[in-house]
Amino acid sequence: MSIAVTHHLNFRGEARAALEFYKSVFGGDIAIVTYKDAHNVQVPAEADQVMWGQVAARNGFRVMAYDVPSRQPWEPGKNAFFVSVRGDSADEITGLWEKLALGATVVVPLAKSGWSPLYGMLKDRFGITWVLDVAVEAKAG
Template sequence: MATHLNPYLNFRENTREAMEFYQTVFGGELSIMTFGEMQMSEDPAEFEKVMHSQLETPAGLILQAADVPNVMELNPGDNVSVSVHGDDNAELTGYWDRLSDGATITAPFEIAPWGDRFGMLVDRFGINWLLNGVPD
């Protein structure tokens, strides 16, 4: 797999609806994982919320989105991140190291509960970044 750069959208309650709409616009295959399926929330009210979704089109477009948990703030305008994902951890670690300069780390680039190497940061310009690699 090559390394991809794509937008990552955040919503409060309607990620599934939004992503199904975008699928009608762009076509492609939509995958959705909920917080309940991934056992990533103890709040039953969040079990059906979307923890991660991805729309991949035949033209190569990738759009990802998730519902923000109730305990996290969501501000319109701040609800877009840039996602970088691929299978070359050395390449991704290099991006992480350079993006980290002057950044606020919100989740270290390490093995996540779902098994991938994952990290989140806000760079020195205020841009939200998500990096996702393969397990070591």
């Protein structure tokens, strides 16, 4: 079993441009899932925005990003990132979740999602937002 920790950057409508920029700097492959791709469009104007995106390079560079939906509060520089913890197994992620959840506020309960066998989000007792999931193969695109 192994886990990987990745910076998960938050934008409002600029995630695709940011990911393309980071790819131009660090190289690697880019993978993007839009709200439309995930069948999760709540505001039609946001359908092509990034629900999940990633740049991963062979040199070890990896960053994830998404566009915060307009229905959620967001200001540049505030809540600018999440800490993403990806594991190989549901047992591993569940164990980490249970420990991080002590004194935390659950934002999205740990459960199956459309893109992962197990996904959840919480804000720990120190105010840090963590995203935990079981990693699946990302397709470049």
